[in-house]
Structure formats: C-alpha cells, structure tokens
C-alpha cells in the first residue's frame with residue numbers, strides 16, 4: 550500500500566555527500582519502501598547548475614517512489630512544507646583543520662536555515678545536521694526556530710557510531726550485528742567518547758572482552774580521529790559513509806530502534822548525565838513512535854566521566870563562541 554508522500558530537503562545537494570545521499574533517499578532507503586518522496590534541493594546560486602545535473606541523473610534512475618524534484622537557492626522555498634531536512638551544505642575541513650575551525654564560516658549558514666525552517670516547515674519536521682561542526686550548527690539552527698520543538702533538531706554522530714561498531718567487530722572477530730548498546734558521547738569531533746562499558750557483545754560487556762590498552766590507546770583515538778584519517782587518505786572528507794549514516798539516522802528516528810538496543814545521536818540535552826541543558830550532545834538514544842529518547846540510568850565510571858566531561862566542555866566552548874559571534 551502506498552503511503553502519503555514525504556518532502557525531504559537536502560542542502561548542499563551538489564556536494565559530495567549530496568551525490569551519495571540523494572539516490573538512496575529517492576530509492577526508498579530513508580523512510581521505507583512504500584513512502585513516495587518529494588525532493589527539494591537547496592544550493593548556493595553557483596552550484597544550482599550542478600544540482601540540476603544530479604536531478605537529471607535522478608530522473609534517469611526512474612525511481613518508482615520519486616514524485617518530484619525541486620531545485621532552489623532560496624532557503625524559504627526549500628524548507629516550505631518540508632518533513633525531513635538534511636542540512637548537509639557547509640564547507641568541509643581540509644587537511645590540518647579541526648572541525649571547530651569551521652564555526653564562523655559555517656555558523657552563518659545555519660541561522661537563516663533555522664529561520665526558514667521555523668517559517669515554513671511541516672509541523673512534524675525532523676532536522677538532521679550533517680555539516681560541521683554538526684552539533685553547534687544544529688544548536689544555531691535550533692536557536693532560530695523557536696516555534697519548532699527543540700527535540701526535532703539533531704546532529705549526526707551515527708557515522709562515529711558505525712565506525713566504532715566496525716572497529717570493535719574487527720577486533721573481536723564478530724559481526725557488527727553481534728554488537729549492542731554502543732554509545733558515542735559528546736561532540737562530533739576528536740573529543741568524542743566512544744563507550745564500550747555499556748556495549749554488549751554476545752550478551753557480555755564489550756570493555757571486558759578487550760585489553761584496556763587497546764580500548765584507551767587504539768579504539769578511542771581511531772574512532773575519534775577517523776574523519777581526519779579519511780581526509781589524509783582520500784584527500785577529501787568522508788562522503789559515502791557520511792551519507793550512509795544520515796540515512797541510518799533518519800531511518801532509525803522514523804522506524805525505531807530494535808528491542809534491547811540503542812543508537813547514538815546528537816540531541817538536545819535535558820540535563821541527563823550532567824550535560825548542560827540545551828546543548829546538542831551525543832547520547833545513547835532509543836527511538837520509539839518517531840521520537841528519540843535519551844537512555845536513562847546508566848552508571849558512568851571515572852574513566853568515562855572524564856572523557857564525557859572533556860567533550861561536553863568543548864561543546865560548551867563552541868556554544869560560547871557562537872554566542873559571542875552573535876549566531877545564537
């Protein structure tokens with residue numbers, strides 16, 4: 550049975566993530582295989598032609614679920630009536646830069662986009678910010694959309710989550726599907742904390758199945774610095790894996806997490822785990838009835854506490870910086 554169409558806005562549609570993302574959305578992987586998709590592509594004027602080229606290719610795929618494609622350089626038009634907003638468009642970092650270096654350049658993009666979402670998005674709009682620094686960009690957009698419930702603004706740490714899953718699976722010689730309850734805490738940055746103390750493999754705590762030295766000196770830095778390692782190797786930041794994580798994030802948000810498992814997402818803090826209220830920080834989250842909920846009641850030992858606090862301190866600094874820049 551065919552369902553009601555969903556309007557999906559993708560910003561930065563002509564960029565490398567956009568190219569890896571749009572075909573998967575149009576093929577039915579974002580929501581489900583029965584929901585028609587209306588695509589809205591937002592680009593800067595100089596890149597509209599390239600987005601038109603991608604739209605021609607989307608047409609040439611004859612995707613049964615793809616109802617329409619609109620391309621615009623106007624944020625209000627792009628977000629009018631949108632149900633899912635994927636905020637990808639931003640300047641990616643180059644070699645030697647940290648994601649925080651992009652705050653000023655990219656912060657300016659997310660204020661007008663937050664305003665446009667506030668002005669015209671559908672009542673059920675869900676926003677995922679991919680463009681870096683993703684958590685603080687999400688905070689900026691959210692701050693400019695006072696009429697949209699704050700919890701509809703999220704930042705992507707699913708790529709970090711997926712990276713952590715594979716690193717652990719390879720270490721233990723198990724399948725990624727054997728891993729449950731992994732968590733990325735904090736910022737999508739080199740300070741993020743991938744937590745194995747609550748993760749389970751074969752029903753047992755993952756941290757107890759690996760050497761402490763591997764966990765502290767290999768696993769955590771490998772996951773936290775994977776973005777930089779990809780930039781080094783590819784000469785460009787991750788694209789297909791980022792698009793894949795964006796698909797996973799929204800699919801989970803809409804369709805739910807499996808029983809007995811959770812995922813990681815940057816969501817507005819309600820003060821849980823000592824993360825200041827209002828910051829957009831990564832937490833362990835379940836998704837039920839179309840809503841993310843922070844998993845409550847986990848015990849946090851000293852090793853984890855220190856690392857969560859360090860990443861949250863960075864988020865607090867980023868928030869203070871964008872406040873000073875007048876972006877929130």
Ligand code: NAD
Pocket residue numbers: 560561562563564565566567591592593596637638639640641642658678679680681682683705706708709737786787788791
């Ligand atoms: P890219 O440079 O290939 O594409 C970015 C696109 O955004 C360009 O086409 C550009 O014209 C467009 N753009 C710029 N300003 C815009 C605006 N105001 N409105 C609409 N479009 C705009 O970059 P990319 O590799 O696709 O990466 C996009 C962003 O995603 C970067 O910030 C990158 O760092 C980030 N990223 C995040 C994650 C994550 O896990 N959160 C992973 C990978 C990349």
Ligand code: LMR
Pocket residue numbers: 641642648681708775776777779786787
């Ligand atoms: C990533 O994690 O791959 C992205 O955030 C790109 C980057 O700048 O690291």
